[in-house]
Amino acid sequence: MADSLPTEFDVIIIGTGLPESILAAACARSGQRVLHVDSRSYYGGNWASFTFSGLLSWLKECEQDSEAGDKSTAAWQNLIQDTEEAIALRGKDDTIRHVEVFCYASEDTGDSAEEIDALQKNPSLVASSTLTKPLDAACLSEETHSDSTSPEMPAKDTPQHDGEILPEVTDREETEVKEKDCGEKTCIHTVSDGAKDENKPVVEDNAGQPKRNRITYSQIVKEGRRFNIDLVSKLLYSQGSLIDLLIKSNVSRYAEFKNVTRILAFREGKVEQVPCSRADVFNSKELTMVEKRMLMKFLTFCLDYEQHPGEYQDFTQRPFSEYLKTQKLTPNLQHFILHSIAMTEPSCLTVDGLKATKHFLQCLGRYGNTPFLFPLYGQGEIPQCFCRMCAVFGGIYCLRHRVQCLVVDKESGRCEAVIDHFGQRISAKYFIVEDSYLSEDTCAGVQYEQISRAVLITDQSVLKADSDQQITMLTVPPAEPGARAVRVAELCSSTMTCMKDTYLVHLTCSSASTAREDLEPVVQELFTPYAETEIDEGDPPKPRLLWALYFNMRDSSGVSRSSYHGLPSNVYVCSGPDCGLGNEHAVKLAETLFQQIFPGEDFCPPPPNPEDIIFDGDDKQPEAPGTNTLIVAKLESSEGSQNLDSPGQHLQN
């Protein structure tokens, strides 16, 4: 395929994360010839989402990347002129570190012996390579089996285990995992009862509580395609730059969304619902009448706080938390506003807190009861939506396509071309490179932040409700002064991100240490590991944790372009994911870069009617494979502006 790729473009973009993809769409839309490549086999880079087996593969790649050094091969020496020099790009990704996996779900005794043996042999800390292999093999065989079945149907019911004989669950102490310092390597911990496989009947809970179905690891693997696990955990503000862009550009038609159904707070060891809308406040059983009035009064003020500067001008240089103390709000109301509504850092000043509160309130009611939407199938869909728009306007896509280096003209200092891993030289006028592709030398002067992430598979919600199909946003305030707030997103199966009867839980905070150190305390507060005894702890019992992944991801969003060393003026850098809840940063970055490169051009205007972007039906189709071509075939002459958006309206007989 590479030999038939055109060798000249207007713009080459390396990396398919969100800012790069938005920028690609904007460029293609404005008529530029775009080549968009990614060294990975999937779209999205660090913004991607994976099935369960896909995630395991990703983990393996991360481990391989961290082991291999960044070997740069000077394979381009005879491909560049004397008047040119090369800037190498990175071979291996270095943005993911401190990966740790904990598997709590047990194995069915009925399952393949190999799988169980693998766990039995290695009950304690295992070098990941030995453990991953048998799991992967099982994964793949399970996966291909489910692949060959019928098209995506609603997930089957998990099998009932009532009355079945199950292995006895061993005590926590016996399965305690000895940890050594993992350093940079991927660590996979197996905390399960695989080592003891005695068949004993499960103790029935006679307290009248319905027995919770046991979900096994092999079920998770088998249903692995039901999972769409995001590397980045974000939500869309209903009044926000991403939603506005999706609607403006018409890219919104490539995705569907669901409302986040509730906002929760974590206070005094308990999870509580935060009333945000007027109806919530009125209906709340937790708030007193007095509190309801206080809250409504304050939130009403926040909605147009700028009109009442007298109310807060004494506190403009003081933290928002201090200001709230003076505002006739009980401590729990202050907590709700500070941590679950404004969601600002503790040090945030009053005006920023008011602004954030106002934004939250303005977002209420646009689509639902909370300010947030979540994309069906996960955040990883969003970059792909913009890639599709780019392709529609002629952009060419190449996955698994690595770029070895940038070719720079010595005299002008401008980048002229790239050389890909096939040794193909491809020229362009502008180049956009995502931060993770830049070499160590280029990034030598750069200070990066980190994002601590955890992904959990659990069996129940953190807060039971009438419906188990809730999409929940929970903020856990910093445990102590100077620590970070932790943002928790709990996704039900109807988000199409996890199998039925499970929840996918994402935790995020800006890193103070390794992800596990930053986040495990919160995980332990909210969940109980699956391997523990049947007797449910606490009242109400905590949801159980089946599987957990921790990792740190590089946050390059705060890096200024000048920190990079030796970049030609026509090479622009896109950052990876930021730590924020919304996507404002990515959209702003794409728009800013677009305006720098193509000043005065319209940024992602709505596409014209399909009729207007026609290639005449008699034109020869381009023969070159690898080309995305938009062709509109007119079968009959049409009248008026019609498109395929609502085909139902065109049934005219």
Added chain:
Amino acid sequence: MFNLLLYFFLGQERFGNMTRVYYKEAVGAFVVFDISRGSTFEAVLKWKSDLDSKVHLPSGGPIAAVLLANKCDQKKEGSQIPAQMDQFCKEHGFTGWFETSAKDNINIEEAARFLVENILMNQQSFPNEDNDGDRIRLHEKALPAESKSQCC
């Protein structure tokens, strides 16, 4: 009466799968193989199964799919249409198949017409898009003027 918007994905996803996003809103598909290259026929089922796993009609059934045996202008020694194409199509859920030549414009319009007829038949059987109630399609939602859940 209407326009058919066709997206071509030629040779770019060698490994036989596309993202779900690229299939979104598709109501029909052509799966094309090259009769002079047997390997492209082997990939046909992978593509069909990828398609069916990622997109379907509102009713849940598969979208109309027509198989094209392309480059029939190059029929010569060594190139062949696999035997029992009708049976193959029936077994694997293709609505039909055509020998085509994009180059010489053989059967292209016929194949397109056939696909479109099948698309329309599907439309007529299930004219209303199902909405499982709480899925939000942003482009369909008018800006709400008033919402009782709005705070103040």
